[in-house]
Amino acid sequence: MQKLELLPLVLDHQTFFQTPPDTICRSIPVFPCLDGREINLIYGPLHTGKTSFLRQVAGPMPGFKVYINFEDSRFRGMGPEGLQEIEEIAAEFCRKGSEYGKGVENEEKADKEGSSGPISYFLDEIQYVPGWEDWVDRLQRDGARVFITSSSAGLMSQNISSHFANRIRILKLPPFSFKEYLTLKGLRVPKPNFLTPTRCDEMLCLFLRYFENGGFPDIIKNGDNRLSKKYFEEILKKEIIDKHNIKDTEGLKKLAVFLISNMASEYSLDTLKRASGIDSEDAVCNYLDYLEEAFLLYRVPMFNHLSENTEKEREKE
Structure with missing residues (x-):
């Protein structure tokens, strides 16, 4: 894809990313993602709120921020050269101090604000683009902050850690916990020691509803099974x-x-x-x-007394 073709797509994605998400902050700590210079990989099932979590992470970060969702069909078929074009667009915006192409009155002030920190890249489902690993690797080595998401645990089995030579932090984002479920419903999370029998019954009913419907944010918000x-x-x-x-x-x-x-x-x-x-x-x-x-199921190995004893013998050795 040529730069002129990519430019409006990149701008569309920035407008979306700047819109405040209609959800709660996850109870998973954000601050570990802000420390250090590692590449941050956030993975989990579809529709668990990975993009909203990226917004949560981006909020307190200084510097220029670029968001791209590579699941957008308009990026289909893009190769490594397209990634380079995106990088050039980001660098150009940052140099001009433009607020994602909207323009500012004081260019000198904007230049200063645009360079107040390294460029941060927030990349949804980038594994669809061939050659993405080398591009992300170079971005990180050049000083950029990089956050990527994936809806497939298969990415973990592709020697991702060894490819980035221990320069990657991996975070799993599951569906909402019961505590997050209550928060999204606007309910106060009670302390166990202060639960009355009536309140216990209410919590049990809510938990059974949560257990039946699951922890996907939109299902909780809309009540649509x-x-x-x-x-x-x-x-x-x-x-x-x-x-x-x-x-x-x-x-x-x-x-x-x-x-x-x-x-x-x-x-x-x-x-x-x-x-x-x-x-x-x-x-x-x-x-x-x-x-x-794809996180649709998890296999649990059979318990075996013989293997347990064998492991204990190995530990004794």
């Missing part, structure tokens, strides 16, 4: 089917629904193969990996 199905379908398509070019979409969906409907149960690969209609056990194994990478 239909969003859960929409999120499920979106995660399957965007994070698994499209990303891994899955042909047997029906088998994948049957497998996911079967597992979600039978949580905390023991399964064999043969059982999952028959329940889903998937052709091979290898395919089942791959689909389980993809479902876990």
Whole structure:
């Protein structure tokens, strides 16, 4: 993409990023992200509020800030050269002291304010752009602050830490906790020691509602459980089917629904193969990996007394 094509897209994204989010501040501490010069990677499921968290982080930071959401279809097909163009646009804005292209009356004052700190890059889902690692690596080495998000745990398995040579801080952003759920509902979080029997019953009802509906912010705010199905379908398509070019979409969906409907149960690969209609056990194994990478489920290893004893023997050695 040429710079003239990118410029209006970059400006659109800055307008969005400057709009105050309609949500609460997460209870996850922001300040560790502000300390040091590491690259900050925030990862978690779709729709858990990673972009809102980026806004929360950006608030107290000095200097010029650039936000790009690479899930925007207008960036589709962009290569490494497009990343360089974005960097040049950011540097040009910073030099001119422009407030994302809006202009200012006192250019000398704006130049000074624009250079009051390093450029900070807030990059949503940048893993869609080939060659992003080298670009982010160079930005950080050149002194920029870099914050990236990802909706896939698969990014963690791609030797991301070794690529950035221990210059990356990784933060997992899960859906809202029960305490955050109460805060978003505008309810005061009571201290356990001061709960009356009536208040205990109220808290139990609220917890059961939270347990049933989950901790996704928009579902909590809107009270619309239909969003859960929409999120499920979106995660399957965007994070698994499209990303891994899955042909047997029906088998994948049957497998996911079967597992979600039978949580905390023991399964064999043969059982999952028959329940889903998937052709091979290898395919089942791959689909389980993809479902876990997309945060749709978590596998728990079977407890084994023999392995526990073996580990203890190793510790004794």
